Amino acid sequence: MSAQEAIPIYTNLTDLYASLGTSLNHAERWANLAEEFEKRFGRKPEYIVRAPGRVNLIEHIDYALFGVLPAAIERDILIACAPTTPLADATPHAPGSVFAENLHPKYTRQEFAPAPKAKPSNVDDDVHVEGWHLDIPQQLRWENYVKAGYYGVLENYFTGSEVHPVPVDLLVTGSVPAGSGLSSSAAMVVASTLAFLAINGKLEGTTDKITKGELVKMSMENEKRVGVNSGGMDQAASVMSVPSSVLYITFYPSLTASPTPLPGGAVLVCAHSLKVSDKALTAKKGYNLRVVETLVGARVLARTLGIPVGAREKITLREVVGKLTAETDVGAGGKGMDVPALMDVLQKMAAAVEQLKPSGSADPDFGATMEEMIAMSGLSAEEFHEVYMSWVEVDATHFRLYKRAKHVCSEALRVLKFRKLCLDTAVAGADPAAGNLVALKELGRLMNESQTSCADDFECSCEELDLLTQLARDAGAYGSRLTGAGWGGCTVSLVPEDEVDSFIKKISETYPPYKGLVGDALSEVIFATRPSTGACVYKFD
Template identity: 60%
Template sequence: MAAQASIPIFTNLNELYQNLGTSLNHASVSPHSERWNNLTEEYVKRFGRKPTYIARAPGRVNLIGEHIDYALFGAFPAAIEQDILIACGPRDTSSVPGGVVADNLLAKYARQEFAPSIVPKDLGVPDEHVHVEGWHLDIDTKKLRWESYVKAGYYGVLNRYFTSKGALPVPVDLLFTGTVPAGSGLSSSAAMVVASTLAFLAVNGKLDDSSALTKGELVEMAMQNEKRVGVNSGGLDQAASVICTTSSALYVTFFPHLFAQLIPLPPGAVFVCANTLVVSDKVVHARTRYNLRVVETLVAARVLARRLGVKLQEEAGGKRERVTLRVVLGRWVGETEETELGAEQLKAALEKMVEKMELLKPDNADGEEGVTLETMIEWSGLSKEEFTETYLSWVDVEATYFQLYKRAKHVFQEAALVLKFREVCLHAASAPDVDGREELGALMNASHASCRDLCDCSCPELNELTQLALDAGAYGSRLTGAAWGGCTVSLVAEDKVDEFIKKVQQGYAPFRELEGDSLKEVIFATKPSSGACVYKFED
């Protein structure tokens, strides 16, 4: 199983570059990659010695399956060549235990110095700070700061490996560089957290023995780490950044546990990512966008369960179950641990569930306005206090009307599209005479329509770019990532890529004056890249 594989550690740059794939433009099969060498040389200039490791984590493009991973349904991402690199090494042991100096090749990101402190478990700290397992690092979840992702990655390592008395992390110097554009929907935040987690693991010697983390364990740690910056991530981004390989995309699910299956893509299929240049920051807009979608789908699950007669449970201490749409679906069709739904059974159940979405429609004629908080509480069957404790006490959201019907319908429809996408890919891989690209394109188009109309996570620029892509000859095109800006992804024939990019450039006004590297940064073709890894410098 892909999630059980070990995290690659390389001591030979030729092997590392070959592992990254031949489509990369920043790392040829040569020990003299300019980008990696430049990072190493800069580390020496700034810290007076060579780094011990370079940790790498790629961004990802989600081919299909948006805003459904936190409802515990599967998605279909692939790692891309754009990545975060962190050169790292231990500092003089006379320094503050666990102290960190984090520097960045981009001048706009100022050097940061911080150290974790041990806080008694019974000592309260302000709500805006994170306080877990006795370790404390200041992370202001209301402001976006680049070092917050570094601290988030550090927390997981501290809590897993340094909870016993006397065990302290080593002081560390870090130097960052990255090619994943922030706010683009290509998961720069997950790449930062994964790479940071790997860097702290490596420097503290936690990747060197048989008890080292598997890829799946790293995904789970990174999922929890990213939540510390205020985003309730479902795990899709971290799984793609860690588990993917150069030859395949990834079908990844999180119910009843993490499962990752490498799926080959049809020959001749290339994906082109185009950045709208509209920045969508999950942290800044979480309360009205990303986190709000999480709460809407969770409440929709409770209301749907009650209206379908699906039993809900009380957790220990009288807490109410915060059930997900995937769990409701399983209970509705009688799924148990012994009778877990296979892909075909799940697809059939999803199609039946879509027909039940009328149960969530508001009383108003077209359902466009959604429901108020008061109505939502009434539908949940909980008291105001119980509802607040279950759905609002752990996350900050803001809305006048909550769209339970639309969000749930999107989740079930999108989950079914993912399974159909997987099915087409597997069929094309087993039957050489089957192309599959037109079918995949149609599924991508249907996904974009659902994201636009039901999840309401698109924007005018995303809609414009997807239409331009179809006009330029793409098989299919859709938004990718958390959206509200960021990137589109389009399925294009390999021999038509250059022509396709020129047509999109001419059609999209913000691209028309761009040339060379500036153009390549905003629209580029990619095949699946490999997941996270570590390069270890030999003594």
């Protein structure tokens, strides 16, 4: 199981490049980064770490604990790193000092150092207290994502230890467009976490090497330091993906990831709407609000169905489904219900979700006020705010519980249908001219349904994404939908592999923001990719 696997550490560049894909000149990028590191810091790096961005073919349900189907892309974040070499006549560096530079000229050199905290004298030794201070403003600056990755390593490996982290030099570069919905932020946090683990000897020479699953969980917690309550899909896709496959990721009852091969004959094309989407900026009215609406909808639905929910329990829609069917084997290491059973119950959930509509309301979408939502939850105002509002900031006067639950349950079923079709096609060994073509058209239909649901029920699309997905279908894509959190960013389209060039040309001519873009400027905003491998480390001799 990929969650239990160790992080790959390469010492042979030929093997490394073979795992990354074919649409980028990876060798040139890696060599350029290593050479630039040596120019700036006076020696070769010890490691280059890589974390890819990702696309979502069907998703936006991970925080409800339903499975998702993302894929790593070839575009990535690279960080070259080495322990800082102290100068003979210089003042010694503070423990764990970081000297970080970015290959992009618009980013300036950053220097920072963590400070260990003293445990208060009135706190017992067995009580966990965060042991380090590292200033991480919730601002959209690249170094804050580096700091977020560092913080998790400090807390997990150096709290209460007499050993201090080593000073480190970092040089960062990236090919994932920022604010595009391709998880550049998650890739940056994963890469940063890996860099600090590598430099501090936590990936090699230990009996308890960090697993991919542990790296995912650490990176999830790290990204919260910059104000994003991620469900884990972005980090899991960046860490656990394998070439030529999408990754079926489940979160309940435990984190699992298994590759699902895409049928041959098509590639993925990512197109930036050029409306920047950043969860940290839009979270209060967007991503974080949807998390709250989905969680509260789950509690209200559970009460409607007669499922008992504890006063402090933050039940998810996936758990509601499990309790509705008296699901067993969900303890530690349990697998829960099998996929056919889950598909069956999800098909029946549509009628149950309809019960979230208020009887006699003039608004079938059900926009509940805060007071109405609290009353429907069965909690006191104090209990409600403690469970649902104390840990996240949202900005809304009305909460659309019905529409959010409708999207989540229908999308969860689309994920399973998409996966089943991919697996069935692989087993059948279909010819691209026959069976694969049928499968690709059906996969495209599911992607189109997902986009409609994202636009109408989850309301995380926007005019630019709606237009771009429609133009993609008109240009010959089997299917097209937004990818990432939404409200801007990228679309992902499933495109016949022999029509990619003509497809990109049509989009460049019909999507107004692309007018006048050619060459590198165009390839920055629309590009083809095949599913790539997940995070890895290259160790220099």
